[in-house]
Amino acid sequence: MPRFLTLLLAGLALMAQASAAEVKVAVAANFTAPMQKIAQAFEQETGHKVLLSFGATGNFYAQIRHGAPFQLLLAADDETPLKLEAEGLGVPGSRFTYATGKLVLWSRQPGLVDDKGEVLRSGKYQRLALANPKLAPYGAAAIETLNRLGLLAAVQPRIVQGDNIAQAYQFVATENAQLGFVALSQVQTDGRIAQGSGWIVPASLHQPIRQDAVLLGAGKGKPAAAALLNFLQGDQARAVIRSFGYEI
Template identity: 70%
Template sequence: MMKFFCRWIAIAALTLGVSHAAEVSVAVAANFTAPMQKIAEAFAQDTGHKAVLAFGATGKFYAQIRNGAPFQVLLAADKETPALLEKEGFAVAGTRFTYATGRLVLWSAQPGVVDDKGDVLRTSTDGKVALADPKLAPYGAAAIESMTRLGLLQRLQPRFVQGESIAQAYQFVATGNAPVGFVALSQVMADGRIAKGSAWVVPARLHAPILQDAVLLNPGKDNPAALALTGYLRGEKARAIILSHGYEF
């Protein structure tokens, strides 16, 4: 009888949770597209809540949020933007946390173009080099910092083609408009390896850590789905998905 009663309570709780399911509007840094799509699917299955996702450049989201965009959670590509939004009163104080640490790669859609030391940056003399706008996208800023430390920035700068976000930088390379480009490791990794083409994982010592922070925004402070998502991102299932896409903690 007790076993049946406990099972009934569990079913009732699940039914109650679904009946109170809510939606959360999430602004997601473009580099985190693939893992967040998987996390949102698991989140819906496990909680009954729905995450409505928008992907783009962190700098652009910052401007939109300050101008009243009704996002409820921000998953940024840096730690500075969530901190600034919190300081300026657009995010709930004390809700920031690092959900992932990103890795930068130099990538080509073609095999054999990028060597395992990135020497192609020194030996190649033509063709565009794609990167995200460093004013809008932290991965773009990391690319600039890396080239600066390698002493290659002035040489390569005339060949730059910039995307608004890391997603656009990836498209430049994937479509062949640029033979190489700086993208997020998560964009080219599948099952723990580079899915196609050739790549050099930029050593972490060449740029500041790409700490990616999440924060609960003011429109989401009373939304149970928003609160649930911020907790879910720190859970084991979400962390396993994040690690499988080449991120670190």
């Protein structure tokens, strides 16, 4: 290879490396799988590096208020990003709904969960897992659903709580709980529940689970953070989001 071409390629590589940056993102636990795919595609397209942390939205809110250096928050609700913006910790005008989630009552046991959720009334289970409703919007939606069905008092002794929706899923996946309210994205593959049995909770039984993203103060003026926000609103990311059962 001619020397000038070698130097040109080396120079271009150095320029690309210099323009690449890291973006630190706090992501609601229910969005783990789709965000991992989106981040991989984003890194390949832009050269930026995405550092992901997954957990409960309520915990992230507390961490951000105490100075955690996240540049973006992908919450499991629309209230937390709004609150951060009102408190001066979110960048005004950056907030948008990246997905609307679906709640599902799920069991690893085939046939246990019927298509109307009547198993909740049957008593054919010992434990019912859900995420902490004070920290996780999917947990709050589960409690609201049980209230609407008039079942909360009856099932309360059977409830086991996880800190977030990922932990609630683990309780059911390991069969430490026979049933659990989890995110559809955690159990869906190719448009169907991949294992066990499940009931997709009608949207009329709880408030919409609108999941908003917001640019945080630490990400203001950072090209990588702005680029990821834009990427999340593009066709490639939206296709991934829909494939996991979310609505756009």
